[in-house]
Amino acid sequence: xxxxxxxxxxxxxxxxxxxxxxxxxxxxxxxxxxxxxxxxxxxxxxxxxxxxxxxxxxxxxxxxxxxxxxxxxxxxxxxxxxxxxxxxxxxxxxxxxxxxxxxxxxxxxxxxxxxxxxxxxxxxxxxxxxxxxxxxxxxxxxxxxxxxxxxxxxxxxxxxxxxxxxxxxxxxxxxxxxxxxxxxxxxxxxxxxxxxxxxxxxxxxxxxxxxxxxxxxxxxxxxxxxxxxxxxxxxxxxxxxxxxxxxxxxxxxxxxxxxxxxxxxxxxxxxxxxxxxxxxxxxxxxxxxxxxxxxxxxxxxxxxxxxxxxxxxxxxxxxxxxxxxxxxxxxxxxxxxxxxxxxxxxxxxxxxxxxxxxxxxx
Numbered sequence: 001x002x003x004x005x006x007x008x009x010x011x012x013x014x015x016x017x018x019x020x021x022x023x024x025x026x027x028x029x030x031x032x033x034x035x036x037x038x039x040x041x042x043x044x045x046x047x048x049x050x051x052x053x054x055x056x057x058x059x060x061x062x063x064x065x066x067x068x069x070x071x072x073x074x075x076x077x078x079x080x081x082x083x084x085x086x087x088x089x090x091x092x093x094x095x096x097x098x099x100x101x102x103x104x105x106x107x108x109x110x111x112x113x114x115x116x117x118x119x120x121x122x123x124x125x126x127x128x129x130x131x132x133x134x135x136x137x138x139x140x141x142x143x144x145x146x147x148x149x150x151x152x153x154x155x156x157x158x159x160x161x162x163x164x165x166x167x168x169x170x171x172x173x174x175x176x177x178x179x180x181x182x183x184x185x186x187x188x189x190x191x192x193x194x195x196x197x198x199x200x201x202x203x204x205x206x207x208x209x210x211x212x213x214x215x216x217x218x219x220x221x222x223x224x225x226x227x228x229x230x231x232x233x234x235x236x237x238x239x240x241x242x243x244x245x246x247x248x249x250x251x252x253x254x255x256x257x258x259x260x261x262x263x264x265x266x267x268x269x270x271x272x273x274x275x276x277x278x279x280x281x282x283x284x285x286x287x288x289x290x291x292x293x294x295x296x297x298x299x300x301x302x303x304x305x306x307x308x309x310x311x312x313x314x315x316x317x318x319x320x321x322x323x324x325x326x327x328x329x330x331x332x333x334x335x336x337x338x339x340x341x342x343x344x345x346x347x348x349x350x351x352x353x354x355x356x357x358x359x360x361x362x
Contacts, residue, residue: 002101004153008094012158015083015090022079023164024171026072033070034305040066043304050300053327060311060323063304073305077312080165084136084317087155092138095150102149111234118243119223126246128270128321129221136318141199141222148200148228166313167296167352177353181294182206182261184355190214190259194284196247196277197221197265200229201240207261208238216240217257219250248276250284258289266295267325274325275333282337288362291339297351299326306350334358 003009034040043063051059067073095102111117133140137147144150151160164170168177182203190211195204198218207216218240220226226242233240245251247265260281266274281291299307307326314323331344339358347353 002098002105002149002153004094005097008090008097008154009158011090011094012087012154015086016159016162018079019083019159019164020162020170022076022083023169026076026079027164027170030067030070030073030076031305033072034067037066037069040304047300047302047304047307050329050332053324056299056323056327060299060308064308064311067305067308077309077316080312081316083159084165087159088136088138091150091154092144094154095146098149098153099146102146106149106231109231109235111231113234114230116233116239116241117226117230118241119226120244121223123221123244123246125221126273128273132320133318134268142224145224147224148231166317166319167310167350167354169348169350169352172348172352177347178203178263178294179206179210180347181263181292181353181355182210184292184357185259185261185290186357186359187258187290192217192257193259193261194219194250194252194257194281195261195263196250196281197262197268198229198242199225199263201232201236201238202229203261203263204229204240205232205236205238208240211259214259217243217252219243219245219247221246248273248280250280252284254283255286255289257284258286260285260289260291262291262293262295264295266293266330267319267322269325270321271324271328274328274330275337278334278337278339282339282360285360287360290357290359291334293330293356294353295330295356296322296326297346297354298329300329301344301346301354302351330356331358 046059137143163172168174192215193207195218198204198220204216204218218229223244226244230242243251296310310326311323313319331342334342340361342358344356347355
């Protein structure tokens with residue numbers, strides 16, 4: 001692994017420490033401040049029910065007025081936004097200092113077999129996706145040619161590994177969380193697994209560990225993420241096929257995969273696109289095949305302060321569909337599409353990872 005120079009590394013370590021402090025000490029104080037408010041108990045009872053998006057907007061507005069009385073909460077949100085911006089302000093120059101080494105490494109390990117990378121330069125980007133700078137990354141997923149090294153050597157180990165951002169709780173092991181989500185497949189003899197919005201090889205790499213003989217296929221809109229996933233897959237011998245495609249219309253045949261894994265995808269798209277995606281995954285699943293979804297928890301599954309914090313991400317961390325996704329009932333949507341044995345549950349405290357799973361009828 002090519003490491004960052006000391007100055008760049010120290011800058012990211014500072015951001016990780018600040019985010020950790022914000023999401024532990026400040027967050028704990030904010031929760032105590034909220035609990036002390038006279039409206040806290042009645043708001044908690046209201047949030048423990050399933051309602052439509054318009055009602056959620058009204059509830060969140062009232063909860064926000066109470067939550068923002070806490071100075072600790074306001075500082076927590078300030079630091080969250082500042083760290084989100086500084087991640088790239090610091091990480092891109094730090095990565096640029098190692099550009100020559102990274103380019104040499106990438107060239108030396110360039111995959112010889114490109115048959116598992118199927119890009120489509122003619123693919124039209126959906127209007128809901130085009131132009132969004134996801135998570136405040138300048139230019140979005142395809143805006144920086146060394147995004148993969150930037151995360152591998154910088155933001156990943158020094159900031160994200162500490163947790164404490166979006167729905168991920170502080171000190172959570174995000175790698176272990178991903179492995180636990182993949183373990184939620186009820187069948188352990190899956191032959192073909194598809195991941196919509198794969199983003200790279202991370203989740204499918206875990207699938208390779210747990211299903212060593214399965215054929216693995218990932219689809220995504222971003223050519224940069226697919227190239228990065230293919231690079232890692234070939235270097236590690238994971239044998240994953242990557243296709244650039246819209247997850248509402250994939251190249252898989254009807255009844256062609258017996259497992260679909262969706263990891264942190266649906267909060268990145270409007271609910272109407274989520275529904276189309278679920279219908280498409282239902283189409284490609286074999287009878288008896290299962291879909292396992294991990295996403296941030298819905299508002300109804302968390303306390304009012306957590307819901308307000310998740311809602312905040314919509315306008316402040318380039319998550320334009322976060323609130324809309326947290327307002328819907330994904331399990332209900334799956335049942336309406338035709339999935340059976342649908343379940344939803346949290347794997348850890350504060351509701352994340354939030355798993356929703358269901359089967360196509362046998």
